Amino acid sequence: MKIIAVIPARYASTRFPAKLMQDLGGKTVITRTYEAAVKTNLFDDVFVVTDSKLIYDEIISIGGKAIRSIKEHESGSDRIAEAVENLDVDIVVNVQGDEPFINKEPLAAVLEVFRNDTKQEIDLASLMREIKDWEIIENPNNVKVIVDQNGLALYFSRAVIPYPREKNAGVRYFQHIGIYAFRKKALLDFYKLPMKSLEASEKLEQLRYLEYGKKIKMVETTHVGIGIDTPEDLEKARKMI
Known part of the structure; x- marks a missing residue:
């Protein structure tokens, strides 16, 4: 089973333009992320896929592997699918370009899903963590997920979700952590299938997979990623470095 990591890297971020090329302890954010992904030793190969010549040249200059996007894309999955369409690979892991402090353990747990899936029934695997703070639960920027008894995502x-009409039902709430591992076929199917109403309404690309009947296995973790979405996040990251 050949496993690769792909880091989608847009230059023109809405909230923090050019954040991936910002200095983080003597190296750019995207270089830190790329090197961290390589150092996990979980992948047969690691690629950065980008629409930016600056980011492409940056990765090539450190001896890394980068792919230029040919088309404009609405989502990271689309960008990755275009990049891997002609690569000989079984599992593709989406690593966020703005998370340079990669934790190996949850990534390994996601990959273990496919090693245990002998019948190849799982299309995607992803992470979730339990949340108990109602401010986090009610915040629409925090995506929630509900699963069945086998850990497969329902929505x-x-x-x-679920709505707490009965406060003493013992429900656990889970936040989706946006690390994905895809079977290549599921990723290419996503690329070719049109967006449906649920995805359009919630602006959540994972709903396209569910709407077309794909199986998403969720793995519970306590890991919380450290992303760089704002200049304030970058300052915190510099202190950590």
Whole structure:
């Protein structure tokens, strides 16, 4: 089973333009992320896929592997699918370009899903963590997920799911952590299938997989990623470095 990591890297981020090329302890954010992914030793190969010549040249200059996007894309999955379409690979892991402090353990747990899936029934694997703070649960920026008894995702939403009509039902709430591992076929299917109403309404690309009947296995973790979305996040990251 050949496993690769792909880091989608847009230059023109809405909230923090050019954040991936910012200095983080003497190296750019994207270089830190790329090197961290390589150092996990979980992948047969690691690629950065980008629409930016600056980012492409940056990765090539450190001896890394980069792919230029040919088309404009609405989502990271689309960008990755275009990049891997002609690569000989079984499992593709989406590593966020703005998370330079990669934790190996949850990535390994996600990959273990496919090693245990002898019948190849799982299309995607991803992470979730339990949340108990109602401010986090009610925040639409925090995507929630509900699963069945086998840990397969039933639905993702920005809304509170399930709705707590009965406060003493013993429900656990889970936040989706946006690390994905895909079977290549599932990723290419996503690339070719049109967006449906649930994805359009919630603006959550994982709903396209569910709407077309793909199986997403969720793995519980206590890991919380450290992303760089704002200049303030970058200052915190510099202190950590």
